Amino acid sequence: MTAPATSPFDDIRRLITTMPGPDEAAVAAVRERDAQLTKPAGSLGRLEWLSEWLAAWQGKPRPSVDRPLVCVFAGSHGVAERGVSAYPSAVNRQMLENFSAGGAAINQICASLGLGFKVFDLAVDLPTGDIAAEAAMDEKACVATMAFGMEAIAGGTDLLAIGELGIGNTTVAAAIYAALYGGEAARWVGRGSGVDDAGLARKVAAVEGALACHRGHLEDPLEILRRLGGREIAAMAGAILAARLQRIPVILDGYVSTAAAAILHAIHPATIDHCIAGHLSAEGAHQEVLERLGKIPLLALGMRLGEGSGAALAMGIVKTAATVHRDMATFSQAGVSERLP
Template identity: 75%
Template sequence: MTDESPFADIRGLIAGMPGPDRDAVAMVRERDAMLTKPAGALGRLEQLVEWLAAWQAKGQPSLDRPLVCVFAGSHGVVARGVSAYPADVNRQMLDNFAAGGGAINQICAAYGLGFKVFDLAIDLPTGDICAGPAFSEKDCVATMAFGMEAVAAGTDCLALGEMGIGNTTIAAAIYAALYGGDPAHWVGRGTGVDEAGLARKTDAVAAALVHHRGHLDDPLEVLARLGGREIAAMAGAILAARLQRVPVVLDGYVATAAAAILHAVDATALDHCLSGHVSAEGAHAEVLERLGLVPLLALGMRLGEGSGAAMALGLLKGALACHRDMATFAQAGVSGRDQG
């Protein structure tokens, strides 16, 4: 049967995703065996370099142009009191990023990372998911396409983050739709709501699931009905990165919701992705386990804005530096294991 839905092209791109480059991984392992250290002594750092090589399709992987992309959106559900902050903070935080005042600005400067922020109609909230769809399927696909175009040519590793008051409520609704169970299980405190705010947030997720009942079997429809522009754009960016052979580092609870949508469509869709950190928010650790992602860092962070993913990129830079610049046994005049 021909798929004539707005999502047909997205499904086609997912079906055509490339796999890892095994020859590149073999080249990394060959060099690693010559470095002045016992085999496996750097643990997961060695695996990270192999991962970079596999998805860049390069035996000598690079991190010359890593990029942190933050997608910003606003949500109609905020009017239901689900956040400790008003929607006005969205515009104010974009101004703060532009002025270099955000935490993410400092992390990117410290590690030499490129940084871009994308304003996804920040002054125009999506629909209230408790009363209707977030946006139409057509608009959802267009937003995914925007996210795909955000992956700049020459980027060799992409870190994805977001900013949007109310978007932990949106993420919780997506997880509840994908995985089932009590909506309260997926709801956390986000920006720090009190008990009453937490109850409103849980009620909003439960109401959204009831309202959209019968239309949540397709993960892409889940995205359109319950998602947000920043989540759709991140899903598009993840897919575009795969097609362009750019490895991806995911940020926290909300960014992972975008990844979870793609994973629900195709279980191999996140093979080129790493989890930068496990968030203090909600059931993020459980979601990562469901996705088969082992986080690089566990720092109790819940800021969003790509901060955990950017910190993880710093770790990746260290791993690659060891692989690229460490002396070999021959260069250092050090006896290898088979030399006695």
């Protein structure tokens, strides 16, 4: 009897079924200590929740952020040739060189907050297929890129922020959201790198063309990823999965990195429980996407840069939450009277 044919995506689906859940004992320990700290209960708001979130996914009753890492994945998109960006695809390589020279915004953010920074070149000189006319990747290439993203965090970290670089990738992200959630293409398309009205119309047309080209093949989230996505989005999805398996909490950046999380959420919502939204991007329908994912952003600064910039800024807040919880004195240590009964 012939064995049933297997798909490279089957390995990803099996992996998702093995992921660990939150460590409830660690969360309970954080809450117990928090009740003893020199402050009114709940007075630090979401900082208190962040300590619980770190504990749940690090599996540590005393969570810490000692090795924070920002990973940026860079890809190139065939759809960029349709004039969907205010910048040419040559910027991908030029910005990689700028990262290496320490000249980008993300370099300054990481330096000021004491964050590790890595950038990964996902063949930026070789664009993926134009999604309005063909699949971005075949299944094997998509899975291999996800595997690359999984390996990218192998050096060790206790808090991961993911970001991206890729001219045309807000168009790609919009196509993913339209495929996942439906509605008119224009609902999901924003101005990205700052396109004018004509450029915005080209973006909408490209997303409409992509949905029409791949109609009938968009029921499976992983098929959406490989047909409409890009290498950086596939790699970020892999990094999110690897982080979960290694008990590393994840901070998502903006519109494009959230697309990687949305793919995983569509497979199974609990897949991204270890992720938080670093910020609310000014791009596209990011607010609606975050609401669908059940994520409340930490920051809303009107940013739409990418590069992991919003996630890195949020990482500073998460580091602070961990430090406050760890180092703040208890009522007994400080000799401060506790709340009256």
